[in-house]
Every structure is written in C-alpha cells, then in structure tokens.
Amino acid sequence: MKDRRASIVCSHVANGRPILRAVRDEPEMAEDSGWQFLCDLVGEENPETAQVWLVCEVLEKDFSLKSIINLPTGTIATRLGLDDPWVIE
Numbered sequence: 001m002k003d004r005r006a007s008i009v010c011s012h013v014a015n016g017r018p019i020l021r022a023v024r025d026e027p028e029m030a031e032d033s034g035w036q037f038l039c040d041l042v043g044e045e046n047p048e049t050a051q052v053w054l055v056c057e058v059l060e061k062d063f064s065l066k067s068i069i070n071l072p073t074g075t076i077a078t079r080l081g082l083d084d085p086w087v088i089e
Contacts, residue, residue, distance in 0.1 A: 002056035003069070005033035009058065011049035012039040018082050019062050024075040034073055037065075 005027075013019050017039040027034040033055050038045055059065055068077045068086050076089040 003033070003054070003059070005055050006031055006052050007033045007035040007037060007055050007058055009051050009053045010036075010038045010045050011051065012041060012044070013037055013061075014051045014053075017041075019058070019065065020079055020081070022065065022068060022075070022077045022086075024071065024073050026073050035069075037062075040078065 009019075019037045020040040021038040023036045023038070024034045025036065035055065035058070036050075037053075037058055055069065059069065064082075064086065068075065068088070071077070071088070077086045078089060079086050
C-alpha cells in the first residue's frame, strides 16, 4: 500500500536536486508524516516555496529513503551525495 501521508519538499528538490537531508518533526495531524526532504543548500532553503508531496511520491523520486522512512519523530538523516548511505544524526 502506498504511503499517502503528506511531506514537505524544498523547491530545489521539487525542481530536480537530490535529497541530501531528511528531517522528521512531530506530525500535526493524521495526514502528515512529519517528514521534510531537503537538498541541504544551507541558507538557501525557503519555507515559502516548499511543496507538499505525498510520501509515496518522494519514494518514487528517491527509493533509498525507504530505509529510513519509518524512523521515529526527531530523526535527522543526511548524506553527502546520491551514492552515499544515509547517516542518522
């Protein structure tokens, strides 16, 4: 079954940059996964241009996130590039 909860994707990721940082906050409602998926361009993330994607859409873009998607609230995962493993901070 596809995960149809909402997540936040920075505009850079929405426009094709790789996801290099994943942060899971406390969900505000049942439809919210709490996940934010970011390109990690420090100082260039703009919350006003972020987009809401379904978790299943994010997994279609980057299947490597499957390994961390069920980690608990408070999780921060980073990687240096697409071929690097996720590191939990």
